Amino acid sequence: MEVYGIKMIRKPDIERIMGKTVTLYEESVTNLGECILALVRSGDTKHLIAKGSGPLVDKLEGEVKDDLKICPANHANRLVLNAYLPYTKPTTNKDGRPSIGLGDRLGQATPGHIKALGDKNIFPYFAQQSIRELNLTGRTFDGVIDDAAYAVFQCGYTAGWGADGDHLKKEEEVKAALQCGATMITLDSSEMIDNTIAGLNEKELLVRYEQVDEKTRSFYEDLYKERTFTFGKLNLTLDTVSLMKDILIYGKALDYIQKIWETFPAFKADESFLEVSVDETATPTDPKSHLFIALELKRRGVHLKTLAPRFAGEFQKGIDYIGDLKQFEQELIIHETIALAHDYRLSVHSGSDKFSIFPLLAKHIGRPFHVKTAGTNWLEAMHVVALTDPSLYRRMHAHALARFKAATAFYVVTTDLSKIKPLDKVSDEQLGDYLKDDNARQLLHITYGYLLQDKDEQGAYLFRDEFFALLAEEEELYRDLLAKHIGKHFELLGWKK
DSSP: OOOOSOOOOOHHHHHHHHTSOOEEOGGGOEEOSSEEEEEEEETTEEEEEEEEOSHHHHHSOSEEETTEEEEEOOHHHHHHHHHHOGGGSOOOOTTOOOEEEEOOSSSOOHHHHHHHHTTOSOEEEOEEEEHHHHHHHTOOHHHHHHHHHHHHHHHTOOSOOOEEEEEEOSHHHHHHHHHHTOSEEEEEOGGGSOTTSTTOOHHHHHHHHTTSOHHHHHHHHHHHTTEEEEETTEEEEEOHHHHHHHHHHHHHHHHHHHHHHHHOHHHHTTSSEEEEEOOSSSSOOOHHHHHHHHHHHHHTTOOOSEEEOOOSSBOOTTSOOBSOHHHHHHHHHHHHHHHHHTTOEEEESSOTTOTTTHHHHHHHOOSOOEEEEOTHHHHHHHHHHHHHOHHHHHHHHHHHHHHHHHHTTTOOOOOOGGGSOOGGGSOGGGGGGGGGSHHHHHHHHHTHHHHHHOBOTTSOBSSHHHHHHHHHHTHHHHHHHHHHHHHHHHHHTTOOO
């Protein structure tokens, strides 16, 4: 990490001027010549502290008291920070490191992620949120990037990081994320994918295929029908039936991906990386379908960076992989062969806690790849609650049970609530064990939006304020638990250096 200068700022001086006890984040203290900058926390509120003079101090919003300027950790000041300390601004994975999406739903997890990273040569996407997550948490793209940037400054992390507009479906969503500074867009084309095709018999398939205009059918058939493509020892033939299915299933999605690529110059300029997601489908991605998609995107001039197929098995939220590991391994080898031949990386979605497949990824992908995690940092926050405030945990757990059915509208899980031990049968000391149980993990995982946003009859949050106050008080415990948990991901993925 870079060293920006001699560190000279004193906590007692800050406390005297602010009139309150603060936590001074020592790694943030940065000497910029004319001024010294640092981040502090009082309660659950953070402030930038500037000492000295110069353009940076002048541009920061805040109140001057004695020789310090007390500045809110807001969006405007984050932009100033980005301008003077470039490492606090999201960037692209220019040097091609292995990468991981570390979506932080709370805006509190990045210090733990940074501790897990240490000096490993991994490119992190500290800011990663979908529209669904933004809606459920009441956050914005700008706010997500703000929180990550301040955490990067707080920890003195200078190795580079990214911001991913995750699972975006609409053109206006892509535009908004890019305008906010997203350096990666995960384009979810699921609404353009026809999931009714896979289950058709050959006669029904032919009827649907004949509804495609003759010019389009002839174009694709001339290019691909019964052609065999060879990649080392792998031979794949786009037979007539497979080609008909792929045209019907993915044709509109490919048109849409091309439109997005051509609409936003940031992708061609490598100012933001494009990932294509085809994992939100009714059936696993057939290797022949993957090949068809790869060939078509290349023909259309779309230079994506990563592609997320849907692998065989279940990639449910917050728990390990469910499925046949042998089948997964066989398909992984083929998918990686196709991706390698077409110069993009594989991306594994819902990668949180998929510990059983990580060694297979490490074994069979002999180059950097991308893994996307998200809700596991929320679960570690709930782990903190279970360990330190049993009363709050019990209330949140009970509310999660009441809201579980509503939450299943957003997530596909196989949770069996009857297998979760009743709260009245569990001692305070045993509450942390809920985070070891798959059913309880999924219960807590998918109800986060309700736990964060629900209010009482007077309009006060049921848990949000109490929850965030506790996380602030226990920030070191949260950081350490999260670093240990994410560190396990890195170790099994083979990312040790």
